[in-house]
Amino acid sequence: MKKKLLLLAAGLSLYALPPHLLAQDTTGTRRFSLDQAIDFALQNNVTVKNAQIDAASANARVGEIRAIGLPQVNAQAQLIHNIVIQNVILEAGKGPSFGDPNQPPPPEGTVITFPFQLKNLGGVTLNANQLLFDGSYFVGLKAAKTYKELSSKSLAASKIDVTEAVTKAYYSVLVNRDRLKLLDINVGRLDTILRETRAMYENGFVEKIDLDRLEVQLNNLNTEKQKVERLAELGDYLLKFQMGLAMTERVALTDSIGRNALDNFAAPVVGDFNYNQRIEYSLLQTQRELANLDVKNSRAGYLPQLAAFGTFGYNPAASRLGNILQKERWLDYSLVGLQLNVPIFDGFQKYYKVQQARLTYQKTEQSQKLLENSIDLQIRQSVTNLTNALETLKSQQRNMELAREVERVTRIKYQQGVGSNLEVV
Numbered sequence: 001m002k003k004k005l006l007l008l009a010a011g012l013s014l015y016a017l018p019p020h021l022l023a024q025d026t027t028g029t030r031r032f033s034l035d036q037a038i039d040f041a042l043q044n045n046v047t048v049k050n051a052q053i054d055a056a057s058a059n060a061r062v063g064e065i066r067a068i069g070l071p072q073v074n075a076q077a078q079l080i081h082n083i084v085i086q087n088v089i090l091e092a093g094k095g096p097s098f099g100d101p102n103q104p105p106p107p108e109g110t111v112i113t114f115p116f117q118l119k120n121l122g123g124v125t126l127n128a129n130q131l132l133f134d135g136s137y138f139v140g141l142k143a144a145k146t147y148k149e150l151s152s153k154s155l156a157a158s159k160i161d162v163t164e165a166v167t168k169a170y171y172s173v174l175v176n177r178d179r180l181k182l183l184d185i186n187v188g189r190l191d192t193i194l195r196e197t198r199a200m201y202e203n204g205f206v207e208k209i210d211l212d213r214l215e216v217q218l219n220n221l222n223t224e225k226q227k228v229e230r231l232a233e234l235g236d237y238l239l240k241f242q243m244g245l246a247m248t249e250r251v252a253l254t255d256s257i258g259r260n261a262l263d264n265f266a267a268p269v270v271g272d273f274n275y276n277q278r279i280e281y282s283l284l285q286t287q288r289e290l291a292n293l294d295v296k297n298s299r300a301g302y303l304p305q306l307a308a309f310g311t312f313g314y315n316p317a318a319s320r321l322g323n324i325l326q327k328e329r330w331l332d333y334s335l336v337g338l339q340l341n342v343p344i345f346d347g348f349q350k351y352y353k354v355q356q357a358r359l360t361y362q363k364t365e366q367s368q369k370l371l372e373n374s375i376d377l378q379i380r381q382s383v384t385n386l387t388n389a390l391e392t393l394k395s396q397q398r399n400m401e402l403a404r405e406v407e408r409v410t411r412i413k414y415q416q417g418v419g420s421n422l423e424v425v
Helices: 002-010 034-044 046-068 135-202 208-243 279-300 321-325 349-415
Strands: 029-032 072-081 087-091 111-115 120-133 250-253 305-314 332-341
Touching (some): 029 034, 034 046, 034 135, 034 208, 120 321, 135 208, 135 250
Antiparallel strands (some): 087 111
16 A cells, blocks of 8 residues: 555656566666566565565464474483492391391491392383463463564565665656756757857857856756766665665666656545554554563463373383393383472562563553554645645646746847847856
């Protein structure tokens, strides 16, 4: 929509070329209409590409958060060789006797040590966990979807900005080229007058000062033309930059500035405006929703968390490494359980986190009201500027017609010797 408004406000008549003309011609020049330049930029501009990457990253982020609520399964295998087996230490007379029943027991307090495991250990386990309830998880799912929406709107905003930048750069090139044409015409006219005046001076009909005045004016006009030529060249580079083209590419523009496009055009009347038409407002609404979800997520931290888990595995052991693969040593075991985490006191961390989230939400609300007022002001400024520009354009069109007639009559009077060259200049 913004692209259409730009076209309408500029009052330009555009004529699109078929897609095959985008290919390079025999001179290696690529030809673009405005619409084709915009389409090319939307595919090649780095800002748009980065926004597309951010949108794809947001999709992946949604999948990542959703995966938290799915079963988490992992397997683990390990093999341990004890170089020095850690011994268990007991004291005689303390607890049950582990000595030889045929031998007298050692004195009370005597240290008894013995290994409690074999030299080689192994294990294969399969663990599974399933989140059953977590308030933060459900809020996070909503936030992920909202974040995805935010990235999509950011991509749309990037495309609108690129469209606007390419449109301005395209028209800037066209305007500079028209300025050069006008300067060429003025230089040609002034050069003709200068030659005529020089001939009249050589025949004694005008003074030397008249000739000098014309030369000064012609020099100033040539200097102005050189400046505009440099600006036009810079405008070409700017257009290529906005389109994502290399600076060395040769580009030809196929559209032109419409001469009669604004004859029946009138400035719009200020009325009620749907703020959602502005992508900035839509982005701020999405950010507001994210801030609201952040408040809910912080509050969900007070809720308990429930998860189920299970483990199944084998745990063999052997004094010799080669024996660990014996079938009878592979004894299985399994377990299942529930785990409930109930937050009781965290030093008010969650309380202050909720406070921060609320303040962020209030700040977003204030920013939304400020943007509404800014949009209202922009609308009125734009309508006023457009109305003034249309009136100035109509006035200048009439002045151009009068100037042509004045220039024609003045030149005739000067050639007849009844006018001044200052009037011609």
